[in-house]
Structure formats: C-alpha cells, structure tokens
Amino acid sequence: MLVKKVLVSALFAAGMIGAVAKSLPSLADVEIFVNRAPPVVQVEVVPAPREGYVWSPGYYDWKNDNHVWVQGESIREREGYSYQPNRWVERDGRWNLERSRWEKK
Numbered sequence: 001m002l003v004k005k006v007l008v009s010a011l012f013a014a015g016m017i018g019a020v021a022k023s024l025p026s027l028a029d030v031e032i033f034v035n036r037a038p039p040v041v042q043v044e045v046v047p048a049p050r051e052g053y054v055w056s057p058g059y060y061d062w063k064n065d066n067h068v069w070v071q072g073e074s075i076r077e078r079e080g081y082s083y084q085p086n087r088w089v090e091r092d093g094r095w096n097l098e099r100s101r102w103e104k105k
Contacts, residue, residue, distance in 0.1 A: 032062045032097040038088045044072050052077050059086040062097060078102050 038060040046055055058072040075083070081102040088095050 033091075033094045034062055034097075035094055036067070037090070037095055038067045042069055046072070047074065050074055054083045056083065056100060057085050060088070061086075080105055 041060075042058060044058050046057075049055070053074040054077050056073050056075050059070055060067040061070050062068070070086075077083075082105055084098075084101050084103055086100045087098050089098055090096075
C-alpha cells in the first residue's frame, strides 16, 4: 500500500511540474498585431554611455487599444550578446511589435 501511495504521489507531482512547465512559455510568446501604425518616435536625450550598460531607446507600446510611449533606459549589458531594441514592423498592412531581445554574437 505504501508503494502505491508513493507512486501515485510521484505521478501527481510529475504531472503538476509538466503542467507548469508547459504553460509558462505560452505567456512569453504573446505577439501584438494592430491595424494602426505607431506615431513618429519621440526625440529623447540619450545620456552619456555607462560602462557595462547599453541604451534601450524609447518606443511605443500597445496598451488599452492605444499606442503609449515608453521612455528609453539604460540596461545591463550581456557579454557575448548584442541588444535588439523594441520595434514596430509592418507585415501585410498590419503592424507587429517585435519585443527587445538579446542575440548571441
């Protein structure tokens, strides 16, 4: 009986881990497509470079059915990677917000 309880508990725990692991990537894979082009990018004063940081320029995000300006910021550099900032790309008459990412050099 003890073996059966341990086996059932182990299977239940494995199922829970699998459910959590499976659902997390879907949260990160959200893509935004809209029919309205973003406004012209705002002019920002870019601060002097800081060692160990890269500048992430401001961009228009999409919130509550509107383009909303997000100010630029300095973010910690990742050695061996190049930073690709947020940007809007037109595809077939619709606009897609490509989120910032780090690409291996």
